[in-house]
Amino acid sequence: KIDANIRVLIPVIVFILMISMHIFLTRTRYGIAIRATSMDLDMASSLGINSEKTISIIYSVGSCLGGFAGILVAAYYESLSFDIGAMMGIKSFIATIIGGLGSMYGHFVGGFILGISESLAQAYISSAYKDALAFIILIIILFVRPAGLLGKKIEKGG
Structure with missing residues (x-):
């Protein structure tokens, strides 16, 4: 059985990974080639x-990060299942949309907003509504800012 201290260590590992990815990119x-390719191939x-x-590097880095995330999730829940990360994957997609698809740091902002709002919902409303809250926030953000919070403004064309 994995020690409970891993739950404290996981955010530290994730923070180190975020800083490392920022430096890499x-x-x-x-990293500069990846950013240039993502903007205009x-x-x-x-x-x-x-x-x-460059695209091969992107897929390799993404796969490594996904595998590492799977290891951390399995360590956190102390179990392994084929669908253990399904809702987390959906929420990470929602966080990216909330933050803005064109923004390099938008997914961090979206993830932070989702994490804080779900924690507050669990504490003050009910834990049964925490998953629904992510979708409610997504709908509100898309009505107010269709490109996300940090995304580029969508121009109306004719």
Whole structure:
């Protein structure tokens, strides 16, 4: 059985991973290539960035982070199941939409908003409503700011 201190260690590990990813994406050659490719694939290719290699790196890094997240979730719940992360995956998608799809840091903001609101809902309303609250917040944000909180404003065209 895994020690209960892992629950304290998990946020520290996640914070270190976030800082590492920030440094990787902003200070390394591959990170800058990833950001350029994500913004404009054709322009990045015309500037000499090997887009196919960069996309392979993106999938590799994403897969590694997903696997590492699975290890942390399994350690937190002290069990393993095929659907253990289904709701977490949905909520991470919701957090990304809330934060804004065009923003590099939007998913952090969306995750923070979801985490705080769910904790407050569990404490003051009922834990039965914490999952529904994520969808309610998503609907409200999409009505107010369709591009998300940090996303680029959507222009109405004709």
